[in-house]
Amino acid sequence: MKKLKVAELFAGIGAWSKALEKLNIDHEVVEAIEFDEKTMHSYNLIHNSDFKSKDITLINPSEFPDHDLLFYSPPCQAFSVAGKQEGFDDSKGRGMLFFEALKVIQAKKPKYAIMENVKGLTQKKFQFEFETMLQLLEQEGYNNYWKVLNAADYGIAHHRERVFIVSIRKDIEQNFMFPGKENEFTSLSDLLEPHVDEKYYLSEVACLRLNTIDKRAKDKGLGFKNIFVNIHINDNGEFYEQESQLFLNLDANFFKGPDGKRTMINVIPDSISQSEYSGLRMPTPLECLRLMGFEDKDYFKLKLNNISNSQIYKMSGNSIVVNVVEKILKQLIPQYIKSSEALSIHN
Incomplete structure (x- = not known):
């Protein structure tokens, strides 16, 4: 051939x-x-x-x-x-x-x-x-x-x-x-990094801002705008889902941060021992590439050549x-x- x-x-x-x-x-x-x-x-x-x-x-x-x-x-x-x-x-x-x-x-x-x-x-x-x-x-x-x-x-x-x-x-x-x-797909929890930098977690101020966006949308009759997926973490540090979930709305503007219209990951610990890894966070650039079907080696090629996180977010959303x-x-x-x-x- x-x-x-x-x-x-x-x-x-x-x-x-x-x-x-x-x-x-x-x-x-x-x-x-x-x-x-x-x-x-x-x-x-x-x-x-x-x-x-x-x-x-x-x-x-x-x-x-x-x-x-x-x-x-x-x-x-x-x-x-x-x-x-x-x-x-x-x-x-x-x-x-x-x-x-x-x-x-x-x-x-x-x-x-x-x-x-x-x-x-x-x-x-x-x-x-x-x-x-x-x-x-x-x-x-x-x-x-x-x-x-x-x-x-x-x-x-x-x-x-x-x-x-x-x-x-x-x-x-x-x-x-x-x-x-x-009939089957890779679990969302399988695509997530086990430990991510705290910069990806939303601050209390950012969470309040999302709640304000939700309230304004609801007052206008638009319903909820925030999109959360709940991922649990057990005492062994392993992620799991209580029911199959899908990531929604990966767009090219993720580098701008959460604005109430993009999917956030809500990490819920099974016990206090894992509480340091809990909270609401953005997906990482590596996770975004995984969600688009790219391999980890592609991410590392980009990072080793100083491609910024914001650029990876943008390119993932456009892919x-x-x-x-x-x-x-x-x-x-x-x-x-x-x-x-x-x-x-x-x-």
């Missing part, structure tokens, strides 16, 4: 490439486009590459390297409930960046293309934008399959819903089915859950996967 040639647009820290690596797919990333210099640097550290940050609007699609598989994840703010939801009319131009990816597809005609974006893109408010994307891809000669997938259904304790569009060039005789849901991409690729290109398990999967 010939080595798979891959390109990533809006690459982030390379969740797509990480999935290829974890599946042991023989591949070469021929190009990775990422505008932010710090993020591109982190991508290179994780994947041992040497790409330069680039503005996708300034590249010449005809000069783009040939490739078999294109990954692209245009900025989501134009369609996200966390943004102004301006769609194609986004004041900063982010809603139109899909068309920059389309130019590459038009010029290079890869066998496969996979797009990821927020669930909001599929809502009625953006029906025109979403249908336009699908129609243009179809006109370029692709059969398209799309579905909203939740990371919690694919082996990780993280509620994160995203839409994926899988495009297969029409001359390739292949049907595609999205992976079915899995894609690697586990989900792995499951899609197992369905889409099992012929490229070296493991016997993957080779047994057929479309």
Whole structure:
């Protein structure tokens, strides 16, 4: 089997490439486009590459390297409930960046293309934008399959819903089915660090501030805004959950600290002997990367090269859950996967 040639647009820290690596797919990333210099640097550290940050609007699609598989994840703010939801009319131009990816597809005609974006893109408010994307891809000669997938259904304790569009060039005789849901996921407590610096714990003032935010939201009829997950710690210093829990709302603004809309971890000791590790805290940068399916070695590569915690929070929140991409690729290109398990999967 010939080595798979891959390109990533809006690459982030390379969740797509990480999935290829974890599946042991023989591949070469021929190009990775990422505008932010710090993020591109982190991508290179994780994947041992040497790409330069680039503005996708300034590249010449005809000069783009040939490739078999294109990954692209245009900025989501134009369609996200966390943004102004301006769609194609986004004041900063982010809603139109899909068309920059389309130019590459038009010029290079890869066998496969996979797009990821927020669930909001599929809502009625953006029906025109979403249908336009699908129609243009179809006109370029692709059969398209799309579905909203939740990371919690694919082996990780993280509620994160995203839409994926899988495009297969029409001359390739292949049907595609999205992976079915899995019944079990890694416990949230298994993803947590046993002992973390006290700086991650919320002060009494910060806790009072969260309560004030809750009260204001409740007075406005908005319900509770704070999101807590309760994790217990026993006398042996081991975390456990009394019932399965999911982490919610890991976003790119975690570096700004708690604001009443992000998940906090509530550590509850079984006895006074463990009280020093109790209280309400933020997830650590390492925990955030774990929640996105990255490996601990990726975190240590970043920290050994002086990548700040705030940058890791930001990049984690902007990334894609690697586990989900792995499951899609197992369905889409099992012929490229070296493991016997993957080779047994057929479309």
